[in-house]
Amino acid sequence: MNNAVLLASADDIDFMIHGLFSYELFGQTVWITTSHVCIAIVMMVLIILAIIANRKMAKATEVPDTLQNVIEIVVEFLDGIVKGSMGWSAPKFRNYIGTIFLFILLSNISGIFGLRPPTADYGTTFALGVITFSLIHINQFRYNSLKQIWTDMCSPLPPWLPIWLPINLISEIAVPISLSLRLFANVLSGTVMMALVYGLLKAIAYVWPAALHVYFDLFSGAIQTYVFCMLTMTYISQQMGEEPIKQQN
Amino acid sequence: MNITGQDLILACSAIGAGLAVIAGIGPGIGQGIAAGHGAAAVGRNPGAQGQIMSTMLLGQAVAETTGLYGLLIAMLLLFVKPLVG
Numbered sequence: 001m002n003n004a005v006l007l008a009s010a011d012d013i014d015f016m017i018h019g020l021f022s023y024e025l026f027g028q029t030v031w032i033t034t035s036h037v038c039i040a041i042v043m044m045v046l047i048i049l050a051i052i053a054n055r056k057m058a059k060a061t062e063v064p065d066t067l068q069n070v071i072e073i074v075v076e077f078l079d080g081i082v083k084g085s086m087g088w089s090a091p092k093f094r095n096y097i098g099t100i101f102l103f104i105l106l107s108n109i110s111g112i113f114g115l116r117p118p119t120a121d122y123g124t125t126f127a128l129g130v131i132t133f134s135l136i137h138i139n140q141f142r143y144n145s146l147k148q149i150w151t152d153m154c155s156p157l158p159p160w161l162p163i164w165l166p167i168n169l170i171s172e173i174a175v176p177i178s179l180s181l182r183l184f185a186n187v188l189s190g191t192v193m194m195a196l197v198y199g200l201l202k203a204i205a206y207v208w209p210a211a212l213h214v215y216f217d218l219f220s221g222a223i224q225t226y227v228f229c230m231l232t233m234t235y236i237s238q239q240m241g242e243e244p245i246k247q248q249n
Numbered sequence: 250m251n252i253t254g255q256d257l258i259l260a261c262s263a264i265g266a267g268l269a270v271i272a273g274i275g276p277g278i279g280q281g282i283a284a285g286h287g288a289a290a291v292g293r294n295p296g297a298q299g300q301i302m303s304t305m306l307l308g309q310a311v312a313e314t315t316g317l318y319g320l321l322i323a324m325l326l327l328f329v330k331p332l333v334g
Contacts, residue, residue: 185320
């Protein structure tokens with residue numbers, strides 16, 4: 001089976017994930033792929049940025065200079081979107097949401113720097129979706145009584161008639177799948193498009209693909225990051241409900 | 250030139266991929282409607298532009314999902330080739 005049949009016999013188009021080396025684990029062959037390497041690079045950059053920001057904020061000044069300004073803008077923006085959509089439960093989640101926001105954003109825009117975006121691998125986005133799914137349901141069981149959960153599950157019909165239960169269960173399971181597929185397909189479509197431009201129009205692909213990079217990597221990547229975090233926050237705060245009257249501190 | 254069964258399956262996969270991305274029509278219309286209503290809302294209440302913008306983008310991204318499923322089916326047919334035995 002060669003790809004030449006399908007890609008107009010241009011054989012230097014390449015947007016697939018490649019295995020770098022494999023090892024045996026409990027009888028299974030596990031591959032270390034290019035996605036792992038790209039994730040490692042993204043996380044390294046994030047860690048270095050975090051260390052620099054930490055050093056900088058340790059000796060923060062009253063009147064911020066350039067770097068401190070940038071750090072404050074980023075943190076205030078992340079806090080703002082979490083506060084805006086989660087309300088009273090924002091302090092519990094702003095670390096997590098801020099982390100995945102920065103991670104997905106950097107992953108998505110890493111296409112500009114010549115990496116294959118790690119979020120264009122379904123393994124990465126499905127892991128993020130599963131984390132969201134677990135968070136939704138952990139908080140559902142923590143903040144709702146079992147009776148209430150049962151009533152929600154049977155929702156349009158009364159709780160003694162659980163005909164809608166399977167449909168509601170399917171819609172719960174669809175949440176992480178649709179979340180992860182949305183992010184994956186968006187980033188993948190950008191990656192494929194750029195690979196086609198560079199592979200098929202190699203002779204004239206100078207300068208103008210930059211505009212496509214701005215759209216596919218920067219704009220689309222930032223929008224999808226925002227959407228993923230927004231939906232995660234919306235789903236979680238739906239389960240957490242109103243602020244408890246008596247706060248036990 | 251002999252056309253083997255595998256060639257036929259590949260050709261039909263390509264046609265199927267083309268048909269699958271027709272799914273993009275729906276989200277296109279939906280996103281356009283959302284953007285139009287967003288613009289109208291900003292016209293009525295320019296002060297709420299930020300919130301209208303984020304709500305609109307969120308709704309559009311959710312509406313986009315069905316189109317992306319079509320795209321994924323096309324990708325699977327073209328590159329993973331599940332029908333070729």
